[in-house]
Amino acid sequence: MADSLTVPPALTGEFALFFDLDGTLAEIKPHPDQVVLPADILRVLDQLSQDNQGALALISGRSMAELDELARPYRFPLAGVHGAERRDIHGNAHIVSLPDSLIQTLTAQLTAALTHLPGTELEAKGMAFALHYRQAPEHEAAITALATSVVAAHPQLALQPGKCVVEIKPKGINKGEAISAFMGEAPFAGRTPVFIGDDLTDESGFRVVNQAGGISIKVGQGETCAGWRLPNVASVWQWVTEVANQQQEEKIAHNNRRKHDGSLSRSL
Numbered sequence: 001m002a003d004s005l006t007v008p009p010a011l012t013g014e015f016a017l018f019f020d021l022d023g024t025l026a027e028i029k030p031h032p033d034q035v036v037l038p039a040d041i042l043r044v045l046d047q048l049s050q051d052n053q054g055a056l057a058l059i060s061g062r063s064m065a066e067l068d069e070l071a072r073p074y075r076f077p078l079a080g081v082h083g084a085e086r087r088d089i090h091g092n093a094h095i096v097s098l099p100d101s102l103i104q105t106l107t108a109q110l111t112a113a114l115t116h117l118p119g120t121e122l123e124a125k126g127m128a129f130a131l132h133y134r135q136a137p138e139h140e141a142a143i144t145a146l147a148t149s150v151v152a153a154h155p156q157l158a159l160q161p162g163k164c165v166v167e168i169k170p171k172g173i174n175k176g177e178a179i180s181a182f183m184g185e186a187p188f189a190g191r192t193p194v195f196i197g198d199d200l201t202d203e204s205g206f207r208v209v210n211q212a213g214g215i216s217i218k219v220g221q222g223e224t225c226a227g228w229r230l231p232n233v234a235s236v237w238q239w240v241t242e243v244a245n246q247q248q249e250e251k252i253a254h255n256n257r258r259k260h261d262g263s264l265s266r267s268l
């Protein structure tokens with residue numbers, strides 16, 4: 001499927017919009033804390049959210065606290081840590097946690113192990129851990145072996161490989177489940193889901209969206225079950241801006257038709 005994929009179609013209708021963050025809305029950077037979302041793109045997302053009755057959510061591997069920071073001043077519905085955290089349209093949080101004792105043990109174990117792998121970084125996210133090797137690609141095999149051994153020792157955990165990262169997350173957690181949860185609730189329910197993502201963690205989201213007859217969009221190269229492809233982050237920004245502009249024009253045309261019909265019926 002991968003290489004014959006084309007740019008996604010125009011969006012006319014009632015949509016529920018889901019966006020991955022790193023590698024989709026934001027360029028990949030050497031370190032996670034160097035990532036920013038341009039103010040223009042945040043305004044476009046807010047516009048899209050308003051024009052779709054609030055049916056827009058960020059679906060990310062990052063924590064919800066980081067997502068809120070990156071999306072400031074806006075507060076969108078969120079799924080963080082690959083779906084282990086979720087904040088619905090009413091602001092209610094749905095959290096999958098691990099026992100504190102296990103989090104403490106894993107933090108200590110992983111911190112100690114990474115001191116022997118210079119250039120690697122541990123990102124502790126509460127119920128999940130990202131083991132980054134972007135600055136030390138020579139340690140990819142060691143990081144993968146370490147994460148694999150930790151997951152093998154704890155049946156409640158699962159591996160989540162990504163771009164220069166191997167993550168350890170609670171078992172059964174994935175972005176597809178998070179999108180399904182949103183699709184069961186207003187204002188998402190009944191709309192056609194659209195999900196844009198770039199990485200392996202996004203494939204479960206694409207599957208759910210495909211099953212619902214929605215629009216799944218892979219950013220960049222690589223095998224995917226998505227139905228459409230955009231080449232890079234710049235093309236995502238361009239596409240979402242075009243979609244927002246088009247929805248605005250439709251709204252204006254719709255309002256003008258209503259005004260015109262109203263004045264016609266008054267004059268009859």
Ligand SMILES: O=P(O)(O)OC[C@H]1O[C@H](O[C@H]2O[C@H](CO)[C@@H](O)[C@H](O)[C@H]2O)[C@H](O)[C@@H](O)[C@@H]1O
Nearest residue numbers: 021022028029030031032060061134163164165
């Ligand atoms: O689901 P996403 O929104 O795509 O988040 C996936 C992970 O993104 C971050 O790591 C990745 O992006 C970093 C910044 O560009 C990059 O330095 C790193 O190599 C990538 O793996 C984030 O740090 C993770 O917590 C997310 O799970």
